Amino acid sequence: MTKLTFAEVVAARYSARQFLPTAVDPQHLQGVLEDAQRAPSNCNTQPWHVHIVSGRTRDKVSAALLGAASQEQYSPDFSFDEKAFPNLLNERRREQGRAYYEALGIARGDNEGRLEAFRRNLEFFGAPHVAFLFMPMIGDGVRAASDLGMYAQNFLLSLTARGLAGVPQTLLGMFADPVRDVLGVDADMKLLFGISFGHPDLSNAAANLRIGRAPLTESVRFHD
Numbered sequence: 001m002t003k004l005t006f007a008e009v010v011a012a013r014y015s016a017r018q019f020l021p022t023a024v025d026p027q028h029l030q031g032v033l034e035d036a037q038r039a040p041s042n043c044n045t046q047p048w049h050v051h052i053v054s055g056r057t058r059d060k061v062s063a064a065l066l067g068a069a070s071q072e073q074y075s076p077d078f079s080f081d082e083k084a085f086p087n088l089l090n091e092r093r094r095e096q097g098r099a100y101y102e103a104l105g106i107a108r109g110d111n112e113g114r115l116e117a118f119r120r121n122l123e124f125f126g127a128p129h130v131a132f133l134f135m136p137m138i139g140d141g142v143r144a145a146s147d148l149g150m151y152a153q154n155f156l157l158s159l160t161a162r163g164l165a166g167v168p169q170t171l172l173g174m175f176a177d178p179v180r181d182v183l184g185v186d187a188d189m190k191l192l193f194g195i196s197f198g199h200p201d202l203s204n205a206a207a208n209l210r211i212g213r214a215p216l217t218e219s220v221r222f223h224d
């Protein structure tokens with residue numbers, strides 16, 4: 001594989017939502033974890049507690065998530081209030097949803113199709129591995145959560161640099177209790193999100209969605 005420049009890796013990263021069952025080479029996995037561990041954090045506290053789940057345990061967690069979802073038993077450690085989004089963010093959120101469902105061929109009002117897409121999240125989009133990112137709750141949690149975001153970005157870019165792919169999933173964090181139960185994680189460790197990862201199945205539309213970004217002028221102000 002030819003080496004990509006940093007800018008090429010950043011441009012090549014995307015959220016894949018269909019994976020091949022092929023396991024990731026353990027040396028690559030070790031390399032991804034070492035790259036992620038280099039992430040900066042407040043006072044170098046490194047508050048991430050990461051559980052890499054594969055094989056039978058992966059299947060057990062997925063079954064527990066699907067079971068909890070079918071009973072509507074949500075147990076998020078952190079809120080995700082879509083109704084509280086300001087207009088501009090809400091527009092971007094809707095555009096992402098529209099592009100995603102269009103790529104999958106799910107029409108507006110196709111509730112069964114949408115439910116299936118929701119379930120695919122809980123099946124890790126077929127990925128052989130999931131990284132669950134836990135953190136201790138310190139104050140309002142924002143500082144440690146930002147540290148985990150830095151960790152996750154290193155993780156995702158490292159996957160990309162190795163020809164692999166991942167998708168961060170807040171939806172997995174909506175079912176913190178069953179994940180903790182299956183993995184034997186203490187209740188004081190809070191689940192921020194998970195990252196399903198592996199070899200993207202490029203023959204599937206769900207692994208080929210590329211979404212744009214707002215122009216810099218919407219995000220950045222210069223002050224001289």
Ligand SMILES: Cc1cc2nc3c(=O)[nH]c(=O)nc-3n(C[C@H](O)[C@H](O)[C@H](O)COP(=O)(O)O)c2cc1C
Nearest residue numbers: 013014015096121167168169170171172193210211
């Ligand atoms: C913290 C976080 C949580 C996310 N949660 C989900 C999720 O639950 N399900 C999903 O399909 N995508 C999820 N995404 C992926 C975003 O939809 C995606 O990053 C965004 O649309 C930009 O697309 P790209 O990653 O392909 O550039 C999440 C992304 C982040 C950063």
